[in-house]
Amino acid sequence: MRKENNDRMGWEENVRKVTPYVPGEQPENKKVIKLNTNECPYPPAPGIRKLAGSIDYSRLRLYPDTEAKRLSEALCGYYHIMPEQLFTGIGSDDVLAMSFLTFFNSGKPVLFPDITYSFYDVWAGLFRIPYQQKKLDEKFRIVKEDYMTENGGIVIPNPNAPTGVLEGVDVLEEIVAANPGSVVIIDEAYVDFGGESCLKLIDRYENLLVVRTFSKSRAMAGLRIGFAMGSPKLIHYLKDAKFSFNSYTMNMLSVELGAEAVRDEKYFQDTIKKIVATRERVKKELLGMGFVFPDSKGNFIFAAHPEVPAKKIFEELKVRGIYVRYWEKPRIDNYLRITVGTDEEMDILINNLRSIMKNKPE
Ligand code: PMP
Numbered sequence: 001m002r003k004e005n006n007d008r009m010g011w012e013e014n015v016r017k018v019t020p021y022v023p024g025e026q027p028e029n030k031k032v033i034k035l036n037t038n039e040c041p042y043p044p045a046p047g048i049r050k051l052a053g054s055i056d057y058s059r060l061r062l063y064p065d066t067e068a069k070r071l072s073e074a075l076c077g078y079y080h081i082m083p084e085q086l087f088t089g090i091g092s093d094d095v096l097a098m099s100f101l102t103f104f105n106s107g108k109p110v111l112f113p114d115i116t117y118s119f120y121d122v123w124a125g126l127f128r129i130p131y132q133q134k135k136l137d138e139k140f141r142i143v144k145e146d147y148m149t150e151n152g153g154i155v156i157p158n159p160n161a162p163t164g165v166l167e168g169v170d171v172l173e174e175i176v177a178a179n180p181g182s183v184v185i186i187d188e189a190y191v192d193f194g195g196e197s198c199l200k201l202i203d204r205y206e207n208l209l210v211v212r213t214f215s216k217s218r219a220m221a222g223l224r225i226g227f228a229m230g231s232p233k234l235i236h237y238l239k240d241a242k243f244s245f246n247s248y249t250m251n252m253l254s255v256e257l258g259a260e261a262v263r264d265e266k267y268f269q270d271t272i273k274k275i276v277a278t279r280e281r282v283k284k285e286l287l288g289m290g291f292v293f294p295d296s297k298g299n300f301i302f303a304a305h306p307e308v309p310a311k312k313i314f315e316e317l318k319v320r321g322i323y324v325r326y327w328e329k330p331r332i333d334n335y336l337r338i339t340v341g342t343d344e345e346m347d348i349l350i351n352n353l354r355s356i357m358k359n360k361p362e
Helices: 002-013 046-054 057-061 069-079 091-103 120-126 169-177 232-243 252-263 265-288 310-319 343-359
Strands: 086-089 110-113 131-134 154-157 184-187 208-213 226-230 300-303 336-339
Touching: 046 252, 069 086, 069 252, 086 091, 086 232, 091 120, 091 184, 091 208, 091 226, 091 232, 110 120, 120 131, 154 169, 169 184, 208 232, 226 232, 265 300, 265 343, 310 336, 310 343
Parallel strands: 110 131, 110 154, 154 184, 184 208
Antiparallel strands: 086 226, 208 226, 300 336
């Protein structure tokens, strides 16, 4: 009996211990105005609903196509790339995690900004990859020279999250060119909302991987579709790792419905236009209330108020049924990340912010 207890103590020492990523809340209450996880406030392309209703359900007994061919064809046609330059996965989180596992294998530290997507350090921790976080300047811009030192890989989101700050492709190209010895990942989760993509560089730089998602601009976070574009060599290595882990990542519905989303270009562009127009309007309203924020090119605004602590505003909004995102972390603990919702949702947010500001909670 005693030995058993000791053994039980023993196994715990050998567990891979990690500090997990904390996703934004997904409340069940549909009445909540949900501006906390950068989802699209509009439904996906209408053709998807029609197609979803007509899919032969008996096909669900079969394993899905391991190459996600229908989706791949649609994406290759849309982005003018070859199938050998495309990798698909279960949201860009899956694609990014697999990329960390595959490419950041040198034992040297991987570099990314100190204020950035809070999953990067979690994957580094999970895979035991050393990393260094490079401090953004006071305007939340990256300092390119920081990424020109010895490293085991680089990951930069563009636009950055949660700041929304967009970096020029010229600066990112300099970083990619200065690092032929490591893989540079540009995470373009939000690039459709007004950024210039690094995609045009993938034919020139074998070490560049551009990662995208259907979760934001294509309004399909629930289906979990992400993809990466890069040189055939990079994609080959990524697929080798993926097929050594789980060959059936892309389910049949995601493949079919994702392909349909890519076909409806007009709906895609119209949705982006609406979100960008709302974002620009909300920026003006927030400025009028005294908020400060870096100029955002994403579907969110990272705002602070000089007089009222962000935590108080966050809590007050929550009580009123409006969820935004707040991190109690150094340098950003006075900021709120507010997803751009519909015009109606943003009007309710603005009215509530006005009323909170009037009472100025300490
Ligand atoms: N990259 C960034 C910068 C993000 O903000 C997100 C969304 N949380 C992702 C990647 C992952 O998105 P998804 O897995 O839904 O594609």
